[in-house]
Amino acid sequence: IAAWMHEAGMHTWTDNVANVHGRIRGQNVTAPALVIGSHYDTVKDAGKFDGALGILAGIAAVKALVIQTAIKSEILTYEQAESIAAGAASVLQLLNRADVDALVSSPVEVVAFCDEEGLSFQTTLLGSRALAGSLLAPTNLLNSRNSEGLSVKQVLQQHGYNPAEDVVSNIALTADQVRAYIEVHLEQGPVLEAAGKPLGVVSAIAAPHSWSNARSAVTPHGSFERQASSYQASRCLSPQGHAGTVPMAIRRDPLAAAAEAINMIEQQCAGGQLAGMMQSMPNVKQAARSVWDPSLVCTVGALSVWPGASNVIAGATNFSVDIRQAHGPPQKPNGQPSSQLDETPVLVSGAGHDGLAMADLTQLGIACAYCIAAVQIGMLFVRCRGGISHSPQEYVSDEDVGRATTALYTFLAALLQ
Numbered sequence: 001i002a003a004w005m006h007e008a009g010m011h012t013w014t015d016n017v018a019n020v021h022g023r024i025r026g027q028n029v030t031a032p033a034l035v036i037g038s039h040y041d042t043v044k045d046a047g048k049f050d051g052a053l054g055i056l057a058g059i060a061a062v063k064a065l066v067i068q069t070a071i072k073s074e075i076l077t078y079e080q081a082e083s084i085a086a087g088a089a090s091v092l093q094l095l096n097r098a099d100v101d102a103l104v105s106s107p108v109e110v111v112a113f114c115d116e117e118g119l120s121f122q123t124t125l126l127g128s129r130a131l132a133g134s135l136l137a138p139t140n141l142l143n144s145r146n147s148e149g150l151s152v153k154q155v156l157q158q159h160g161y162n163p164a165e166d167v168v169s170n171i172a173l174t175a176d177q178v179r180a181y182i183e184v185h186l187e188q189g190p191v192l193e194a195a196g197k198p199l200g201v202v203s204a205i206a207a208p209h210s211w212s213n214a215r216s217a218v219t220p221h222g223s224f225e226r227q228a229s230s231y232q233a234s235r236c237l238s239p240q241g242h243a244g245t246v247p248m249a250i251r252r253d254p255l256a257a258a259a260e261a262i263n264m265i266e267q268q269c270a271g272g273q274l275a276g277m278m279q280s281m282p283n284v285k286q287a288a289r290s291v292w293d294p295s296l297v298c299t300v301g302a303l304s305v306w307p308g309a310s311n312v313i314a315g316a317t318n319f320s321v322d323i324r325q326a327h328g329p330p331q332k333p334n335g336q337p338s339s340q341l342d343e344t345p346v347l348v349s350g351a352g353h354d355g356l357a358m359a360d361l362t363q364l365g366i367a368c369a370y371c372i373a374a375v376q377i378g379m380l381f382v383r384c385r386g387g388i389s390h391s392p393q394e395y396v397s398d399e400d401v402g403r404a405t406t407a408l409y410t411f412l413a414a415l416l417q
């Protein structure tokens with residue numbers, strides 16, 4: 001990634017949580033930077049576009065901006081530009097670094113974030129949280145452990161990084177160092193394809209909420225408690241029993257209880273009974289609890305039964321509960337609506353993204369979840385085939401990759417030339 005950034009003419013470095021940065025300093029080196037970000041990790045058995053698309057679109061758009069501006073400034077010929085495009089030369093072989101930095105008015109930086117998906121440590125957005133200042137507080141996520149018992153800190157150390165708290169806290173940007181944050185990402189859903197549009201503007205991100213510390217409910221079949229210590233896990237418990245000898249009237253079958261609970265979650269979520277659902281979720285803003293929001297989605301995606309034998313009444317079931325809702329009502333994009341913008345779909349993201357962590361940036365560099373973002377955050381979604389993501393079948397056409405990169409380039413040119 002750093003080599004691609006370097007080829008585009010950027011200064012590159014890797015910070016101590018393994019984010020890769022590339023920057024064009026601009027004529028005014030101390031001005032707030034326009035930050036373009038996305039993540040370089042993905043899930044198991046994944047596709048090749050989730051995350052990577054946004055990094056490559058960012059690098060390509062900055063490279064195009066450098067080349068186009070250099071041609072306009074007459075420090076690069078069309079023939080030289082073509083040799084860069086053909087891969088026969090790099091920007092810095094043909095231009096000196098100071099000239100490249102001076103091609104844009106203020107800094108532009110591409111950040112390739114580490115560990116957005118949280119696959120190893122069950123903690124998402126590690127790299128972007130470090131940049132936004134929310135990696136160490138309110139919870140020090142460097143202490144999150146993987147299935148081998150190793151912490152984020154230990155794994156970073158093993159790979160030659162220095163994840164000491166004072167070093168990591170210095171990675172954080174403050175809001176006055178960032179002009180805006182923008183991210184290009186495949187949609188991971190079917191809306192744009194159905195609308196016949198290659199690109200869409202994201203108005204809000206529906207982040208997962210934890211049910212930790214939520215109050216318990218009791219079903220006729222057994223106790224239904226939400227594990228206070230684990231993230232989004234629910235558990236039904238009862239003494240296990242013999243399938244042939246325990247009369248139905250006195251059974252408290254945790255699997256039947258889980259089935260009822262899962263049914264209730266789906267019905268209440270789909271039926272718009274948001275107020276009742278949200279009442280038990282301490283992280284949700286008071287105002288959001290009383291209004292039904294179509295962005296609310298709830299999923300039970302994992303279920304385990306103990307001991308899991310056909311002739312034993314289960315003793316325990318564990319299941320995940322993933323609840324997502326946009327932060328507040330969807331907003332229209334800022335700025336003067338153009339006729340082109342009127343035709344562009346505006347949609348809510350059902351998946352979490354690095355832009356969500358970057359919205360935590362505050363003036364002080366201290367995270368403040370659910371505060372109004374101190375920095376403008378923009379996301380551009382790109383159509384993907386069948387809405388499929390987190391799968392080897394993930395696919396974005398070359399044409400749509402080109403459209404997304406061109407849109408990003410046009411945005412950069414308008415802001416930075």
Ligand SMILES: [Zn+2]
Pocket residue numbers: 039050051116185353
């Ligand atoms: Zn992603």
